[in-house]
Every structure is written in structure tokens, then in C-alpha cells.
Amino acid sequence: MRHATKIVALTSAVLLVAAGCGSKPASNSGNNPTSSGKKISACMVLDTGGVDDHSFNQSSYAGLTAAAAANPNIKVSYVASNSQNDYTPNLTAETNANCDTVIAVGGLMYQAVATIAKANPNQHYAEIDNSNQGLANVYGLQYNTAQGGFLGGYLAAAMSKTGKVATYGGLNIPPVTIYMDGFWEGVQYYNAQKHKSVKVLGWNEKNQKAGTFAGSFTDLNKGKTISDAFIQQGADIIFPVAGGTGLGSGAAAAASGGKVSVIWVDTDGFVSAPQYGKYFLTSVTKGLASSVTTYANAVASGTFPSGSYIGTLKNGGTGLAPFHNFDSVVPASTKAELAAITTGIENGSIQITSPSQPK
Amino acid sequence: MTDSGAVADDAPQEVPGTAVEAPADPPVVPPDSGSSPRSTVGGTILVTLLAFVTALAIGAILIAVSDQSTRDASSYFFSYPWDTFSRAGSAIGNAYKALFEGAIYNPHTAANHTAAGYLGPISETLVNATPLIVGGLSVGLAFRAGLFNIGGQGQIIMGAIFAGYVGFHWHMSAPFHVILAILAGMLGGGLWGGLAGLLKARTGAHEVITTIMLNYIAFFTLAYLLSVRGFQAPPYGQAISNPVDGNVHLWPLLGSSMRVHAGLLLALGASAFVWWLLKYSTLGFKLRAVGANPFAARTAGMGVENSYVTVMFIAGALCGLAGVSQILGTNTQITGDIDAGIGFDAITVALLGRANAVGIVFAGLLFGALHAGGSTMQAYTPIDLVQVLQSLIVLFIAAPAVIRALYRIKATTGSSGAALAKGWNG
Known part of the structure; x- marks a missing residue:
């Protein structure tokens, strides 16, 4: 037992030495390019499955990060849901976190979204895979x-x-x-x-x-x-x-x-x-990423879209990808x-x- | 450990062969630590506490390793080691602070001077703890009868389906409706659990296998129901059930701004019931006897098969109650993951609570706090780490020898894991 501990310690030390030999990078503060305009924060409440689910959550958040990459005024963050029990507390936490818009990813949280949107009429929300439920401060994103x-x-x-x-x-x-x-x-x-x-x-x-x-x-x-x-x-x-x-x-x-x-x-x-x-x-x-990017850009420009978006062939919300090798x-x-x-x-x-x- | 104390109280009635739970009275107790049962409790609490601390320490390392800025700093560790330590320190500090703020007390929201600001985190802890406590009771009770109930998921789902259906399909005046919905949920879970007990009693089919299979059946039954008109909510675009009536909601205990609901009272009531059942009732004595040694119990004239069915029915009903708390308390609509992993977390809660009612309440509260804190902690660290933390705690508690070896504590208790391990070969 003691022997094994020594081996582990030695191995870790060697790894640390090997990994830690670089030198400290010069600090590069003040690299803020000419970013004018109002800063906004867009927060996302993910459904279950995690941010790296290779699907729904990931595409939606990719849309948000793409908007942030193109526009330094957009600050993005997310919280993940472990189960449906987390919808309400996550939406509440993001509402209290001074987000300009809270994007709910998933039609299953529609009731939680409606409840919190009614309680916070001045906060903007968007929900993916659901309509705006007739609420003025909610934007619905759906895909046909x-x-x-x-x-x-x-x-x-x-x-x-x-x-x-x-x-x-x-x-x-x-x-x-x-x-x-x-x-x-x-x-x-x-x-x-x-x-x-x-x-x-x-x-x-x-x-x-x-x-x-x-x-x-x-x-x-x-x-x-x-x-x-x-x-x-x-x-x-x-x-x-x-x-x-x-x-x-x-x-x-x-x-x-x-x-x-x-x-x-x-x-x-x-x-x-x-x-x-x-x-x-x-x-x-399914144009999750692109429609989320569009929404985030609209929010950054100061206009909160209202009503519901339905992704169709016409607006690029759904369609066929290129044929690539089959072209x-x-x-x-x-x-x-x-x-x-x-x-x-x-x-x-x-x-x-x-x-x-x-x- | 009250567990062994309880058995000792019943000692005159004890069936020969219940040696598994008999306390091996410690010869090495310090003379000033009072009677031996008390010191056993102390030993268990100490080991549990140390397991918790050890898990947090390992979790801290994982938080540091998973933190990007710490990793960046570690690449130049030898030219400027302070960066690595300070960044690791702030990552760990932030994460555990967020855990505390999400579960116990959050000075930022308290600054609003509202009730929800002060008590919100505690409310979240209690909301999360409620189904875990009843689920833990279910698994713990089955443990004591020598059965390993892995069917919590299915029983919770069935409980939620029954309670939810009564909640949104029937319409009647408030007190009857809510009582009926609760009973329906317990019946749903009870039937699902009882089925596993019946299969074991009649055919000898191992409950570990049958309950897992029944989990699948319940899950896909729910998936099917969520596509049936009348169960599914219009406009039928999502796999989600109709919302339950307003008058079956379990009323909020701390006002509508906080989520803690009357399900907590049901859970505490259920704990008192299970405690009474195991400690004072004839049925409870029978169940424990069967759990300790079914052959001896049979020789003593007890109906072993009957007690399998009974205990699985009660265990299922308790999980059904967890389903009730999910659908009538925390949520108002059923989705595919209404069970929210509680069925499996309940096993760890039961293990942590040493399969006794009081222990399970505390274990449930601890896990509830970890769940509640976990959702705020994810601002600093991947949410999966919270689950790793929970698993580490259970791992160390399940292997007390590791903790004793680490902290050089002399063994003072009998093997407390033995009663639990029985479930596998029962």
C-alpha cells in the first residue's frame, strides 16, 4: 500500500515537471478593440443532456457563442438542467442574474417560462421549440x-x-x-x-x-x-x-x-x-444555431423581436445540407x-x- | 448507530441467527464515552463526517484540474507557481461558495431583504430532499427485509402517472381531490413494487432483475402515454402531460415565492411511519427477521413469501409518494424524466442513511443540499462534478475501512455494510 502511494506520488511529480516547464505568458491587457455600443448579456437555460449533447443543447448554444464571437458586446452564459425539476430554479437564477434576455432551450419548459415571464414583465425571454404563448415579453422559436x-x-x-x-x-x-x-x-x-x-x-x-x-x-x-x-x-x-x-x-x-x-x-x-x-x-x-444567432444579434442591436419565429424552407430554418461527395x-x-x-x-x-x- | 441500538432493544424477541445486525460490542471504547450504543453512533457520525470531508478534498482537486485558467497557469508552474495555486484556490473557493449559497444561505439574494432572499436556498434544499427522503425510505425498508429495490425509477413513474391522471382528469372539490391523488400515486407505486415482490414470492425471480425490467416497462409506458390524446397536453407538439388541477397542488409551506411544499410533511410523516414500523410493529419485526435470515424466519413460522410481497408493496408506495411529490409538488406536468434520477439516488441515500429512518432523513437533506447547491455551483465548474462529489461521499461511506485507514481510526463498530450487502444474495 505504502509502496503504491510512493509510485503514484513519484509519477505525478514527474508528470508535473514535464507539464509545468513552460514560461509565463506576457500579460496582454488592454486588447479591447474598438467595441462601441451597449453591452448585453444573453443567458441560456439548457434542457437535460448537457451542453455537449451533439444535438439540441449544443446547436442552440453554438448559435449563441457564434453571435458572441462576431460581436464583442454580446456576453453569453448558460446553465444546464439535470431534470425537469431544475427548469424553474434555473430560469429564476438567470432572471435574477441581470441577463438582457433569457433563452429557454426546450419546449418542455413552456409552463415554467410562462409563469416566470408573467411574473417579470420587464424581462425578455425566448423559448426554443415553442410558441410565445401570447406573451409580449417572450419570443418563440419553432422549426417546421x-x-x-x-x-x-x-x-x-x-x-x-x-x-x-x-x-x-x-x-x-x-x-x-x-x-x-x-x-x-x-x-x-x-x-x-x-x-x-x-x-x-x-x-x-x-x-x-x-x-x-x-x-x-x-x-x-x-x-x-x-x-x-x-x-x-x-x-x-x-x-x-x-x-x-x-x-x-x-x-x-x-x-x-x-x-x-x-x-x-x-x-x-x-x-x-x-x-x-x-x-x-x-x-x-434544423436551423437552431442560425436562428439563435439572429435573435442574439437583434437583441444586441436593441430590438427585442416579439411573436414567434417558425423556421421553414423559405427562411432557412430547415432544409437540405449540401450533397458533398454525392454532388x-x-x-x-x-x-x-x-x-x-x-x-x-x-x-x-x-x-x-x-x-x-x-x- | 441507532440501527444496532434498535435491535438490542428487541433482543429478547430476537430470532436465532440475526447475527448480522447484532452489535459487536466494542472492547476498545474510551471509558468516558458513555454507553456502547452511543459511542457506536459517535463512531458512525465521525466516519460519515470524515468521508464527507475527504470527498470534498478530492472534489477540490478535480475542480482545480477541470478549471481552464488553472490548467493554463500550470503550464508554467515552475517559473511562476503562485499563479497555479491562486487560480486553483479561487476556482475551488468559488465553486464551494456557490454550493453553499445555493443550498444554505445566499448573501446576494438576502440583500433584497425578502423572505425568498433569506430562505430561498433552504427551500430549494428541502424541495430536492423531499422525494429523496421518501425514495430512500423505500429502498432502506426493502434493505431491512433483505431485498434490494432498484425499481425506484419505475415506482416513481407509476406513482406520478396515477397521481397525475387523478390530478388532471378528475375534477372535484379540493381536499378530496388532493387526498385521492396522493393515495392514487401511492397505489400506483405500490402495485408496481408489489409486482416485483409477488414475482419473487411466487417464482423466486430475483428482485434486482425484475425491478430493473419493471423500470424499463414503466419508462416506456410513460413514453407511450405522453403521445396519447387525453394524457398529452394540447397542442400535442411535445411529449408532456396535461397540467394537474390547481386544487391538487401540494400547498407551498413558505409562500408562493418559494417552492418548498407540503410534500416535505408527507416525507417526514413517512419517515416517522417507517421508524415506527421497523422499531415497534410486529410486521416490522417480521420483516427484519426475514431480512436477517429468511431460513430462520421460516423455521420460526413466519410467512417469508408474504413478507416479500408486503414489503415491496410498502416500498413501492413510498416511491409512489416520491412521484406524488414530483407531480403535485415540484412540477405540474409529467415529462419523460419525471423520475429525475431520484430512483437511483434513493439507493445512495438509503446506503448513506444506513437504511434507518432517521439516518435517511439526514442523508436525504444532505443530497437535497448537494442538488440545490449543484445548480448554482455549475457557474464555476461542470455540473457533473457535483455528481462525482456525491458518489465519492457514498464510496467512502460504503467503505469505512478506507476512511479508518486514512485517519487511523480504530474500528469500533460491527460491519455496518453487512445488512445492506445482504440484498444482493437475499
Whole structure:
């Protein structure tokens, strides 16, 4: 025992010596560039999962830090929630911390937001994934990702060689199934237009209770198991809506040797999961970061937006990421059709029926 | 340790073979420390305190290591070591100060001279402690009967579903409604726990396995219910339940500006009940006998199987009460994580409280304080560190030999972990 302690102590000492040999950097105070204008602080209350969840929290906070990086007048901070018990105390703490705006990340805290916004009418709030609930001091940010999913579904149907495409979710909850609805509708639209019968495995918008779900947003192995089963059934394009679980689909695509490709979700997978970049046909994006940045910039310029923002194809709140490696593979005709569908959705000539769309 | 004291009081009735809990009366007690049970309590408190201090010390190192500016300074440690120490010192100081301010007393908010300013942190501690205390009682009670209840999560979820459903679907006058919702929550949890007890009694299925599986079933049942119209809140865009009626809210104890609610009284009542049950009731004696040695208990004519079902029903009902506190007190709507990790934290609370009612109340308060302080502490250090801190405390308490070795304390108590470890092979 004593011997072991000595070894540990010695090792730590050696490591310290090795690590601590640098010299003190010259102090560089007064490097404040010409920052004029009012300083504002934007504070974020994150949902459960932590700031590095590779998904919702991370994208939202990335939007805030991007705004701060571009504008030195914006000071940002966040508090994380361990469970739903923390919503109210976190919102209260940020309200008391002299934040110019408090951004609640997550539609599940809508009641906590409404309560605190009514109690503090002079404090500005924003809530992601929920409407402003009719409150003047709340700005709602919502995303109609069914529109992006629709494009993804159409593309998948057009690119499938086997006539079977698949999708699965992390949990059967509306923010997930809205993507799957859009994907399913996109495939049906392709079938109607081209008189084909491409099949969707794993989801059917008409039957919201059924469908394939991993039960996790982190379990990569589960994602691979589900994807392998889809591939067995003949699917060659898979759209996972399951956060980190979806990486299992990347692994399954890699194992297929390029016969199977994946459509990533939320962010551009070619950038966020580059290890499987060459298997990503495209990604259906949710413009969390960009809309949060826009909001923070508006606040910094002194105008607090009111009402609700709904991210659509038109305003870049959802859409398809670039094709990257598949750019030369996707036919020009398909690209043109996607552009036409985008216009159709924007001007309302193509109606999306997903029940999970923000209203 | 009141635990062994209680057994000693019952000594005449003791079933042969309950040696596990029998106090090994210490021959090495200092002569002036009074009767032996008292000194045993003192020893346990000392070890617990030292475990706490040791955990804080290790936590301090982790805080320093995880602090970016300290790490930056350590790269030139040998040319200017003071920077490393001062930055580490301020990181540790800030973090622990924030922990204290979040859990006990915050001079910044107190400067507002409002009740919430003075008592807010204590209120937060109590809010967090409430479900942990009842959850801890649930696990502790099962421990004493030789069962390891890992099903807290499922039982809390079921309790919340039952209480929540009564709370938002039925409408009636206030006192009946709240009482009915509380009872419904306890029934929900009780049935879920009792099911595990029944499976053990009838088929011998190990409760560790069945309760874990029942956790999954409860979790996904809730996930399903959160997509069902009538349970899910309109406009059906989120996985969240309808809010419960105003008249089933457990009333706030310190005014509406603070969150501490009447669930705390329920939790204290439950502790008194469990204490009475284990110390004075025939049923409690039976449960402890079964926990200490089921074979001896059976020989003595006790229905071992029946007591498994009974204790798991009561344990489940206690967790159901934690669910009630979650849905009628702290929150008003059910989401997927209504259990908030309490089902598992309850195991540590029960271990820390040595599976006895009074100990669990204090352990629950300590964990409640750590939870409450943790959310303010995260301004300085990753919130995960708070969980590491809790785990370290439990680790040292579960391994008292380490603490005794570290501080050269002579062993004065019998192995207090033995009763708890029984759960694994019961």
C-alpha cells in the first residue's frame, strides 16, 4: 500500500515537471478593440443532456457563442438542467442574474417560462421549440422540420435502387416524428409524381403509434442493429432521427461497402460526423444555431423581436445540407425537382400534413 | 448507530441467527464515552463526517484540474507557481461558495431583504430532499427485509402517472381531490413494487432483475402515454402531460415565492411511519427477521413469501409518494424524466442513511443540499462534478475501512455494510 502511494506520488511529480516547464505568458491587457455600443448579456437555460449533447443543447448554444464571437458586446452564459425539476430554479437564477434576455432551450419548459415571464414583465425571454404563448415579453422559436424531411424523403425515393427506404427515431415524440412524417410524405409525393411504389420502412404517418424507435439518443449499437435489419429487408437509404444513435447507421453503411447511404439529421453530418461523411447522401437540417444567432444579434442591436419565429424552407430554418461527395451522383434532374418542390412548399401548392407541425 | 441500538432493544424477541445486525460490542471504547450504543453512533457520525470531508478534498482537486485558467497557469508552474495555486484556490473557493449559497444561505439574494432572499436556498434544499427522503425510505425498508429495490425509477413513474391522471382528469372539490391523488400515486407505486415482490414470492425471480425490467416497462409506458390524446397536453407538439388541477397542488409551506411544499410533511410523516414500523410493529419485526435470515424466519413460522410481497408493496408506495411529490409538488406536468434520477439516488441515500429512518432523513437533506447547491455551483465548474462529489461521499461511506485507514481510526463498530450487502444474495 505504502509502496503504491510512493509510485503514484513519484509519477505525478514527474508528470508535473514535464507539464509545468513552460514560461509565463506576457500579460496582454488592454486588447479591447474598438467595441462601441451597449453591452448585453444573453443567458441560456439548457434542457437535460448537457451542453455537449451533439444535438439540441449544443446547436442552440453554438448559435449563441457564434453571435458572441462576431460581436464583442454580446456576453453569453448558460446553465444546464439535470431534470425537469431544475427548469424553474434555473430560469429564476438567470432572471435574477441581470441577463438582457433569457433563452429557454426546450419546449418542455413552456409552463415554467410562462409563469416566470408573467411574473417579470420587464424581462425578455425566448423559448426554443415553442410558441410565445401570447406573451409580449417572450419570443418563440419553432422549426417546421417536416418541410426539410419532405425534401429528404423525395431525394431518398429518387436515389433508391431497391425501391425501399427506411427511417427510425430515438423516441416516439413529436420533435422526432415531425422529421419522419416529412420524410414519409416526401416519398409518397415521389410515388404519386413518378407512378412508382417506393416503400418506407420504420414509419407511416397515418399510424403515429407504430414505427421503429431506438429508445435512445446515444446508443450507437442499437442504431446499427436497427439499420442492419432495414438493410436485410432491402432498404438502401436510411434516415435516422435519433441523435448519436444514428451513428450506428453510419457504421452499417460503412459495413455495406457503399451500397447503403444515410441521410443525417439536425446538422450537416458531413461536418458534424466526418468519419461517416462519405456515406451521407445529405442532411435534413434544423436551423437552431442560425436562428439563435439572429435573435442574439437583434437583441444586441436593441430590438427585442416579439411573436414567434417558425423556421421553414423559405427562411432557412430547415432544409437540405449540401450533397458533398454525392454532388456528382445526384442527377441534375432530381436537383431541379427538389428546387421545384421547395418552391411548391414555400408557396403552399404542396401541402404538408404532419400533425406535429408548429402552428 | 441507532440501527444496532434498535435491535438490542428487541433482543429478547430476537430470532436465532440475526447475527448480522447484532452489535459487536466494542472492547476498545474510551471509558468516558458513555454507553456502547452511543459511542457506536459517535463512531458512525465521525466516519460519515470524515468521508464527507475527504470527498470534498478530492472534489477540490478535480475542480482545480477541470478549471481552464488553472490548467493554463500550470503550464508554467515552475517559473511562476503562485499563479497555479491562486487560480486553483479561487476556482475551488468559488465553486464551494456557490454550493453553499445555493443550498444554505445566499448573501446576494438576502440583500433584497425578502423572505425568498433569506430562505430561498433552504427551500430549494428541502424541495430536492423531499422525494429523496421518501425514495430512500423505500429502498432502506426493502434493505431491512433483505431485498434490494432498484425499481425506484419505475415506482416513481407509476406513482406520478396515477397521481397525475387523478390530478388532471378528475375534477372535484379540493381536499378530496388532493387526498385521492396522493393515495392514487401511492397505489400506483405500490402495485408496481408489489409486482416485483409477488414475482419473487411466487417464482423466486430475483428482485434486482425484475425491478430493473419493471423500470424499463414503466419508462416506456410513460413514453407511450405522453403521445396519447387525453394524457398529452394540447397542442400535442411535445411529449408532456396535461397540467394537474390547481386544487391538487401540494400547498407551498413558505409562500408562493418559494417552492418548498407540503410534500416535505408527507416525507417526514413517512419517515416517522417507517421508524415506527421497523422499531415497534410486529410486521416490522417480521420483516427484519426475514431480512436477517429468511431460513430462520421460516423455521420460526413466519410467512417469508408474504413478507416479500408486503414489503415491496410498502416500498413501492413510498416511491409512489416520491412521484406524488414530483407531480403535485415540484412540477405540474409529467415529462419523460419525471423520475429525475431520484430512483437511483434513493439507493445512495438509503446506503448513506444506513437504511434507518432517521439516518435517511439526514442523508436525504444532505443530497437535497448537494442538488440545490449543484445548480448554482455549475457557474464555476461542470455540473457533473457535483455528481462525482456525491458518489465519492457514498464510496467512502460504503467503505469505512478506507476512511479508518486514512485517519487511523480504530474500528469500533460491527460491519455496518453487512445488512445492506445482504440484498444482493437475499
